[in-house]
Amino acid sequence: MYYRRKMTYTHCRDGMMFIQPADQDKLIRLSGTARRIWETLDYPISIEETAKIMAAEYSEEIGIITRETAAFITSLHQSGLLEESDAEPSPADRNRYRYLSLLKRSLINLLYPEHELRISFLEKQNAGNNDLERKRYMRDIRYREPDLYQSVIDAKHNIGVSQKAIYRFSHTMIGIPALDNLERCAEIVFAENIRGDFMEAGVCQGGAAIFLRALQIAYGEENRRLWAADSFQGLPTSESEPDLAAGIDLCEEKAPFVAFCLEGVRDNFSRYDLLDEKVFFLPGFFADTLPDAPIGPLAILRLDADLYASTRVALENLYPKVSPGGFIIVDDYGFFTVCRQAVDEYRQKQNITEPIHFINPSCVYWRKQT
Secondary structure: OEEEOOOOEEEEEOOEEEEEOOOOOOOEEEOHHHHHHHHHOOOOEOHHHHHHHHHHHHOOOHHHHHHHHHHHHHHHHHOOOEEEOOOOOOHHHHHHHHHHHHHHHHHOOOOOOHHHHHHHHHHHOOOOOOHHHHHHHHHOHHHHOHHHHHHHHHHHHOOHHHOHHHHHOOOOOOHHHHHHHHHHHHHHHHHOOOOOEEEEEOOOOOHHHHHHHHHHHHOOOOOOOEEEEEOOOOOOOOOOHHHHHHOOOOOOOOOHHHOOOHHHHHHHHHHOOOOOOOEEEEEOOHHHHOOOOOOOOEEEEEEOOOOHHHHHHHHHHHHHHEEEEEEEEEOOOOOOHHHHHHHHHHHHHOOOOOOOEEOOOOOEEEEOOO
16 A cells, blocks of 8 residues: 655646655656556555556556556655555545545635636636537636646645635645645644644635644544634735835735635635634734734644744744644745745744755745754
8 A cells, every 4th residue: 555745845837746755855757647646645545446546547458557557656655755554544544535635625626626717718708709609618618728727737736826816716725735744744743642732823714724623523633722813804014124125015905815804714614514612713913812822732833924024923922832743834935035034033043953844835844843
């Protein structure tokens, strides 16, 4: 039984997927059937089961597919990209795997990506005035616009800032690799009994926080709390020197696509049947809410604060509450230089030497040792 390492750096571009193990420098490029095999290895699965999936999807003879699949999976394993499990997953494990896999795809709208193309088409009205042809175009848009369709799929695997249109259709912008990373961090926390709750500071529409709560329940850890901190009215107006110098201003008036009200986020939790008494919201700007928030200890802390000032305030008030062995995840470290500056300065000031690992070009994590 093989499954992909969920701490693997992943990035998609032009229909190709680039993957890199956390402890290696080389990038491996996957496309076509190779990329599809990688995607099937979300959870422990045998070579035979994977080959059956590929044979059904590509209408190939099972013997040929099995040999080629076995050779490819063996090469991935030798490259350190796969983990191996001797144990057959129990029915309960399989159900949990399928639930979490479906939830990830639902949160980023990988289930109906054609609808996004259809809405874009209606907005552009580029199929003429022929109503019958327009209906055919809408029906077959995935095949009429293959490059555009692939760009939507790639954007959903990456962090979503590369394609702002997907904000309208997904409940999270962070992409599959970042969701995989949350899952693996949670598995380690549960297996090693790391003390503490889960928290996201900067929740946007709530998708990552929703997934964190789902992980707690799926693994029988529902007594842990889930904290979601956000202004629920957009980011504060930039006032710190680094933010002003960088010219970054993501307040609601200038960036409404990152401002979602508390009622809307609560509704999103309810849609997935994950709003319960263990989910706590902290509405307000971090500088006002975090210093006196009744939080701690934390086993997973995910920061999506974008700005220098917000990131620094979050680290100063929340990092001391992360338990030894817990995980810190920073969403925009590789995207906003001011976010990276805030993290690097705080780590240097606190003499934090644990290595930083990239999940994708933007998101990073490290594990607290002491």
